[in-house]
């Protein structure tokens with residue numbers, strides 16, 4: 208009897224345990240499935256986020272909460288609520304890695320493990336600092352409503368095409384409505400062009416071009432941004448020729464569906480600081496500077512640099528074997544160490560004494576998305592008023608005249624609109640990354656003087672971390688004028704919860720080359736924080752001596768009911 212009872216209760220205990228274990232297994236399976244799904248999503252037209260590429264926060268895109276504590280005073284810099292309690296979570300590096308693998312990305316993954324970069328990324332309240340930054344109201348200001356002529360390029364509607372087409376074309380079109388881009392001839396290795404008015408049929412580079420507006424080069428929340436960088440990082444390279452313009456070696460790369468990129472090769476070790484005896488205009492261009500500048504500009508909320516991504520290419524199969532450029536192919540050779548090198552033809556550093564070399568074939572490069580062709584979207588180049596003299600002996604006028612800005616302010620286009628504060632934004636960006644080479648800037652001709660400035664050519668930035676270059680900030684010191692949104696974002700980036708060096712480290716970690724080595728070393732990242740403090744100090748000094756320092760570009764916001772505390 209007792210034995211029977213004992214047996215029954217043992218059986219029910221076993222049954223209970225079995226149920227519990229089943230439930231736990233189910234829970235575990237459910238958890239694994241959900242985790243795997245997020246890790247493995249590839250950026251196709253329907254999914255946008257991938258790991259080795261800059262992520263946009265569209266998935267989390269939220270309308271701006273007007274009830275947030277945003278109360279930015281121009282003088283006191285009161286800021287929205289900022290997460291202060293820093294929880295230090297370890298982020299699994301797998302979450303930030305791409306699924307697709309080739310021989311190079313295998314190297315990348317191994318290195319990432321060795322470096323343990325993922326562990327450096329801290330999370331605040333469940334969000335990383337970068338995620339928290341991009342969720343902040345200052346990074347989600349409503350953009351101005353765009354009219355037709357605020358877009359750089361528009362697709363011809365069928366109606367429009369018919370208006371201007373001949374009768375014959377009209378007849379053709381009615382038989383095939385969406386055929387504007389169907390190519391009759393198929394070039395070797397190029398994809399058959401089959402794009403229609405439907406945006407889903409457009410390759411990422413075309414979507415990027417169609418997204419350029421009067422006020423920014425891209426919308427940070429556009430899912431296409433991730434697809435574009437993924438495209439640049441992974442598409443097969445079909446063509447590589449030398450690009451003319453500028454002084455140093457760079458290549459124009461072509462992809463199978465007619466996309467193009469501007470390639471700048473790695474020429475010196477990433478951490479080699481610029482020689483103190485070199486004039487800034489003699490320094491080598493740096494591929495990691497081009498990549499880092501894109502990330503920094505995005506973190507400052509400017510969106511004025513074309514997306515740039517790092518890539519490990521094979522100098523033989525990606526350049527030598529496919530180039531049609533004889534001037535380039537003639538310069539290939541194998542170095543005594545057995546590395547494949549080339550030097551091309553250009554004004555500076557295009558000689559066999561200063562070759563670009565693979566190891567033995569692998570070469571780190573930066574690839575920048577190309578802007579629309581000049582014939583479609585002409586650009587105007589402007590000489591910077593604070594341009595350096597580019598002479599080893601002469602100084603420029605602004606270097607001797609403290610009142611130089613007064614003359615600039617009176618001249619068109621700096622005497623109205625936003626051009627002057629746009630230049631100040633550019634000076635801040637350049638000071639942070641120590642770029643002394645901003646002799647010109649460009650704008651899209653279509654938008655006249657009311658438009659953003661393109662921050663092209665950042666190859667000479669990030670050359671030195673141990674020194675700052677105060678002369679780059681002279682425009683701000685002399686003009687004492689700056690956008691309110693810029694000051695507020697800079698202030699935000701100076702707070703521990705959003706520290707510039709931390710968000711920059713995290714942002715750069717999304718680049719494929721981060722797996723080879725961090726794109727910016729820690730001393731370069733710390734220099735960003737130090738320089739940011741200097742910029743804010745200059746603004747404060749300006750405010751102590753002038754009343755009209757802040758250009759209020761956030762006027763609409765002051766009307767929000769909960770923003771009454773300011774002023």
Ligand SMILES: Nc1ncnc2c1ncn2[C@@H]1O[C@H](COP(=O)(O)OP(=O)(O)OP(=O)(O)O)[C@@H](O)[C@H]1O
Nearest residue numbers: 452453454455469513575576577578663664665666
């Ligand atoms: N992403 C881009 N898309 C299209 N054109 C570009 C892009 N980036 C640069 N360019 C154009 O190519 C020209 C040369 O590029 P870049 O300025 O980077 O070369 P560089 O050799 O560094 O020039 P410099 O020696 O004058 O500093 C620029 O003047 C610009 O007009």
Ligand SMILES: [Mn+2]
Nearest residue numbers: 492664666667
């Ligand atoms: Mn340059």
